[in-house]
Amino acid sequence: MLDVYAGMLVTGVLFALVTVLFGDFLSNALDGIFDWMSGDLHHALQPMVIFSGITVMGGAGWLLTRYSAFGTAVILILAVLTAIGGSILIYLGYVKPMQNTESSVAFSMRDLVGRIGEVSVPVPASGCGEVVYRIGGSLTNQIAESFDGENIPSGVRVVTVDIRDGAVLVSPLDTHSTTRSDVNEL
Template identity: 50%
Template sequence: MEALFWSCLAGGVLFALVSVILGDWLSLALDGALDFLSMDGHKVFQPTAIVSGITVFGGAGLLLHRYTGTSPTSTVILAILIAIVAAVGMYFLYIRPMERSESSVGYSIRDLNGRLAEVLVPVPAGGYGEITLRIGGGVTHHIASGYEGESIPAGAKVVVIEVNAQEGTLLVSKVDF
């Protein structure tokens, strides 16, 4: 029984060390060959949560085996319960908050309605120019034309009136502040 607990504890510690120290390099070197380890299913079954549960099972089993007078069956059952609590705790206290803290700089062109921009390349009457918009922490450039076909000089402030998603162009109108 003690060998099982030691194996679980050592395997979990080894997994943690390898994933922290060599995780990115190993994934890059193997060109995603280990991607099957990230399970598709319920989010609670993350490899990190499962391995932390196995590690805690080994550690709790060793402590219960050595320092309590419980039977081997009771020791395994208690160690499994402690491991489940630890794995669920790992998910809710670490993994889930980390997943929610990730932010995306992605946006949809349809979200640009009403945004203020600046003309980078002049928009000729009935033609196309280029505008620059600030989105999040970045800057993006888009092809634009005058909403009413008017010409707009470079450096002018404009507002996006309409988005033509099929053509990928923005219809803009000059704004005077």
């Protein structure tokens, strides 16, 4: 059994090295392979969690075999319990918090409907201008057309009414002009 535990330990260490050296390449190569799984089970069965459990089981089994007087069955049970505990700790201490930090600056044009922006390039009655929106922590500029068919000067706050052909259709929100610093309040 000592050889089995040593093999598990070496396998886990080799996996860690391969992951560090070729992680991005492997991630792209295996992209979508686990898409059939869903929910938290998918995240709990990530290779990092599984191989951490294998490594911990190999290390615990090897140490208990070498330095304890327990029998083979007891050592196997303790090694499995240690592996499960280690996997849970890896999942809750590393994988789960990292999921919560993932963010994206991507948005759909449909997300802009109803959103308030500020005209940065005047929007003519029949033509295109530009509107600035605050999306998350950044600003995005979008091609804009007047929904009402009226001129909208720079600095006017507008609301997006619709999307057509990749352009936002906007209508003035109010009649007073705003300054560039007001975009921060959007």
